[in-house]
Amino acid sequence: MLEMRRVCVRYGATQVLWDIDLSVGEGEVVAVMGPNGSGKSTIFKAVMGLAPPFAGAISFRGEDITRLPVERHVARGIALVLERRRLFPTMTVRENVLMGAFHAQAAKAADETLRWLQGLFPVLRERGGQIAESLSGGEQQMVAIARGLMSRPRLLILDEPFLGLAPKMVAQVVDLIRAVNAEGIAVLFNEQNVRTSFSIADRGYVIESGRNVVDGTGLGMLEHPDIRRVYLGEQGAAP
Incomplete structure (x- = not known):
């Protein structure tokens, strides 16, 4: 579905990604794991056209999207939910969610999509008329994900979906990722919690200093000696 091959990105004169390879299947x-500043969010921005590569290629469902503008990525079935939710604080929950249906195809199906999402997200049913800034952090994250899903994507990208959430809300977001995926939607996300991330992922990548370091199945990543030593603090896992 999504293929990144030897993707390089820079901001001005500063290069932040070097020859990134990454794929997401149907x-x-x-x-995607890695320390702060490793380039995880830049990978997502490159996929969405927010940080176009100066080298390498990105394809989605067989089409080269390396330099397409953002709106054309969305129309082709890719949605990005930015970190820290980025809701419109003085708009209602319903208004925020409907903002995700801005391209023509999504707008035509907006009512149907909203009904589908209300089945997945109780907060949409219960708090639809409430001002977004009055919600808890976890509820706001649910609204942000619902807004991303309003475009009916084939690939949903979540940038740090658990950031700042209490453990109970993290568990709810994990359940939501599984529910969305059960609908046939592929999910690409990054997060700092290694155990949570790789336990729900089919596959995973570790990025450090803008470069691929390790990749494998989700469970395989949890068993990788370098990950156990560096990210989980298990000294006995040293090779």
């Missing part, structure tokens, strides 16, 4: 959940 219906997969893929996690």
